[in-house]
Amino acid sequence: MASAGSNIPWPPIEGIISDLDGVIYRGSTAIADAVEAFTGWQKAGVPFCFATNNSTHTPEDVVRRLSGCGLSIAPSQVVTSAVTAAELVRTRYPHLTRIYVIGAPSLVTAMRDVGLEVTEQRPEAVVMGLDRAITHEKMRIAIEAILNGAVFIGTNPDLLLPMASGFEPGAGATIAAVTAATQVQPLIVGKPQVPMIETALSRLGTNRASxxxxxxxxxxxxQAGKRAGLVTVLVTTGVPTRQDPSLMAPDFIVSSLREIDVSAARAAQPRQRRA
Known part of the structure; x- marks a missing residue:
């Protein structure tokens, strides 16, 4: 693990996948160094994609927010847990068509965008994300469907989300309740699992090793990056995390994204076939 300020050379960087909150912005405030870094990489032709566990915003919502920060990107450069969940249902369970959704309107939209029917009637899969209007009845429908054999998918495992006044329960909290009631483990698509990273890689078309x-x-x-076989960089602009020796450590630690050297990027060369 190389810490910020070290002289250890960076490996060739062919593409970048990045989180959003805590990396590009903190709450409603943009992180100037990060916006500057991504703008420079964009000008240098280094492809990048944002991957967020947040299922309550569409890629278009993220594009508008980043535009306000001074960074102009396309919706295809944003992968949310909602989009990943919809694409996973379509590719892994192509025979399923009826989906029961607990989540924000953006999660419903993601399902419909890939041709799935969102319904309470005999759902073949239950997809759960953050739902700030969660009710006992919604959970009852989900539990009954899962006990009847519906596939159980969760957007992300986050138990707590920071707020100005403290914390609120995340999607992982209600997913955990349904898991406890059904004794069925959900397929989680968000970080630290790899489905969302694989979706981002497919968008970039880059070699995972670079x-x-x-x-x-x-x-x-x-953890998601490590499990997917990527080079991992921890930037210390977000919420501090406790040291946990059971977790895989990042390859590099930086205090600013401007420390990342993409001079060896192969963006201008023919891309290797992704491993």
């Missing part, structure tokens, strides 16, 4: 995963959280971002 693709970097940037994040501010070791338990989610870094």
């Amino acid at each position: 693709t970097v995963m940037i994040g501010d959280q070791v338990p989610t971002d870094i």
Whole structure:
């Protein structure tokens, strides 16, 4: 693990996958160094994609927010846990068509965008994300469907989400309740699992060995990157995390994204076939 300020050379960087909150912005405030770094990489032709566990925003929402920060990107450069969940249902369970959704409107939209029917009637899969309007009845429908054999998918395992006044329960909290009631483990698509990273890699078309995963959280971002076989960079601009020796450590630690050297990037050369 190379710490910020070390003289250890960076490996060739062909593409970048990055988290958003804590990396590009903190709450409503943009992180100037990060916006500057991504703008420079964009001008240098280094492809990048953002991967976020947040299922309550569409890629278009993220594009608008980043535009306000001074970074112009396309919706295809954003992979959310909602989009990943929808694509996973379509590819892994192509025979399923009826989906029951507990989550924000963006999660419903993601399902419909790939041709799935969102319904309470005999659902073949239950997809759960953050739902700030969660009710006992919604959970009852989900539990009954899962006990009847519906596939159980969760967007992300985050138990707590930071707020100005403290914390609120995340998607992982309600997913855990349904898991406890059904004794069925869900398929989680968000970090620290790899489905969302694989989706981002497919968007980039880069070789995973020379693709970097940037994040501010070791338990989610870094573990996902490590499991996917990427070079991992922890940036210390987000919420501090406790040291946990059971977790895989990042390859590099930086205090600013400007420390990442992409001079060896192969963006201008023909890309290797992704491993």
